[in-house]
Amino acid sequence: MTPTQERGATYAQVFASREFRVLFGSFALLVSGDQVKMLALSALVYARTGSPGLSAAAYMLGFLPYIAGGTFLLSLADRVRPRALMITGELVRVATCLLLAFAGLPVWAMLVLVLATGLFSPVFGATRSALLPGLLPGDAFVLARSVLSMTAAGSQIGGLAVGGGILAVTGPAGALAVTAALSTVAALVLRAGLPDLPARGAGEGGAVRETLRVNRALLRDGKVRGLLLAQWLPVSFVTGAEAMLVPYLGGTAGVALAAASLGMAIGNLVVGRFAPPAVRERLALPLAVLAGVPLLGFALRPGLVGAALIAVLAMMGSGGYQLGLQRRFVAAVPEQVRGQAFGLASAGMMTGQAAGAALVGLVAELTAPHSAIAVTGAVTIACSLALHRSLRPEPLHRSPRPEPS
Template identity: 30%
Template sequence: MANDPARPRDPAEVVTESNPKVTYSAVFADREYRALFLSTLINWIGDYLSRAAVTVLVYHQTQSALLSAASFAIGYVPWLFGPVLAAFAERHPYRRVMIVSDLSRMVLISLLLLPQLPVPAMLLILLVAGMFAPPTQAARSALLPTVVGRERLALALTISQTASQTAQVFGYLVGATVAVALTPRIALGVDVLTFALSAALIAFGVRHRPTTMSSAQRTHLLHETAEGFRLVFGHPVLRSIAVVVFTITVFAIVPEGLAAAWAADITTDPETRGLGQGLIMAAGPVGFIIGGTVFNRIVPAERRARLIPVLAVLPPLLLVPSLLAPAAPAAALMVLSGGLVQGALTPTLNAVFVLALPHGFRARAFGVMSSGIQISQLAAVLTTGSLAEHFRVPMVVGLWSAGGAVAMLFLAFFWPAPAAFARATADAAATMPDEEKPAAPPVRQPGPADADTGSGTVPTTSVTPERS
């Protein structure tokens, strides 16, 4: 496509230009990105290890399935305050926020290693430790575009989200196995070490940058939080992305949340129910990993943003055949297919969202989005779990997904035009700090050939030159 500076540029061109330089090796060549990526991956693995281990530890001490489930569900509670905590993170340098959060969680989780710790104290510690998750996640997300540059952002997001799904599968599997076979405190001890290692990686691998919000810009924390909400839901492009993301989440999380009941409903042999549950729970993350990797390698970059409204309809639509109550392997295949589409869709959605954010609002906007995702997941699981008490799980999943497909068709019909994304991206780019602005294109001096013709031409440059 010609590089016409007067033509409004499609968000896909701005996000991930078909540039041979934007490769996995190019992303990982950045020392800061390597430190940020490894820190995030280690953090995720530790979190999933501890979640699995704590549920086992609480169950061993109480023999209560309810308290064990509460120890897992308490991880959602801090996200009710996520936008406020993210607004707090916006006030401070992102690097400092991540280091302080990691060290604080390291100290808190280490308290769970104390023998005979009462369960109420465990739950309180988990709640307080969870309060550090929203600000550090918002800070990481806000820092990523600065570290990798706008031209590498979509691929960096793909890598991060694929790693997240891998860490989830690995962390849950290893954490539960170690907790049951040996002792939950081994997994918790590993989690403590991951926080220490994560903080060290950020401290020594990511350079200091000043806060994006000066003291003169500060008002009241709640007012700053409200500004994040107004930005996300008052901006037509950001609002459209947010609604699509939340809607996909509401329908995509259901197979994982109902996996145990679903396997029991469609499997008559008690000995194979565990396998069926495992297949259904693992299928989504595995599909996400494959879809995110393959789609972003083989689909031309300029098509990705244009495919968003089409892809968004598919995850719930692919689960509608659950109404036929297929066997566990077939159900897992449907969930896998939905995961493939999510892996293809989510990084592009995230990249377009990031590039439409004005500088100085990233952490708050990500706080709103992250909290919305977590709350959407919790609401969906609780609602469908209640329905499953009265109806067969395949019927619940199938009808719930059919409703999701209709909702996504409606949202796809009102999806903004490419020109709206182009304007939003251009407006946000105008607020960028210098280190995120693309380098000025080199100007060739007129040579002999130009002197002969009198043209004095300047060569056409890439739309997304290397980050300065």
């Protein structure tokens, strides 16, 4: 069935799947726990050192291992049984949080522990993503991805507030214990609710060699490479602009950052719920461009309300365009390396967002925060147009008419 013939799925159909409800529940626990963990770690480091810089570095530390883990370990997502691998990920988080809370580690050892255990985060995330197309084929898979994206965006809005409340009541050690408890519950949910499916591929040689080999093969494939770049670049620049809201708005930046997360959720909901599959794929290019257009408004130096509105519109485009690429990406990658392909997409996105924030910060150093955000809007538009072949679905070819006899 072609995308034009395929009927759009509904969120009710997605949540009718027991296995998806299990994945959704464990993911909600994961993202909530991660917000609490990173806040608690940041507070713990600050309490030990009194250094704001080290405290901020500790908060961002969970994102850095995606570069190394995505480069060297992703083949594990296809070589290990998915339920066992996901449960292992939760138990690793439990052990990490308890060690951070109660082992009395020096600060350097705490940071090393977070970095070392974080190397496997892209593997655990890739395993979850790769399960979805098999559990929910077709358009239901795309809506399932949108649900997880909305959950992640919601955790950014509510997670910091809830995490701050837990931190205030229990202190850093208690907050880390709460995170360990959430991961324990997630492990039990996965064990009870997911079938023990076999691994997708056996692999050749060691995990590192296999990861490098498959990454090279995926990047050599023109269609896969284009879809990866389309998932990485526009959103990386938009996120880089988001990172400039704090220096631009100062103490009121939290309002605009919450608005950005809200825009991401709205984009996923509207495009996922109301656009049929074929329309959703055709919208990928204009929505990617739309993500950059509002950012140009920062050239006028808007106030808080204007900045928040721009953030909503930009992130609506950023969240919505990604949905139009998901079905095509699944179709483009071989099933036996699907986990690694999703992991590579996620690792590249995380790396790109960090690089995007750094580049926008450099432009801001040379100009000003509002100018850097406006420049980022122009770059987002330019790279979206440059990737038009990957962002736009291939035209359907009609069968030739039979010759008259």
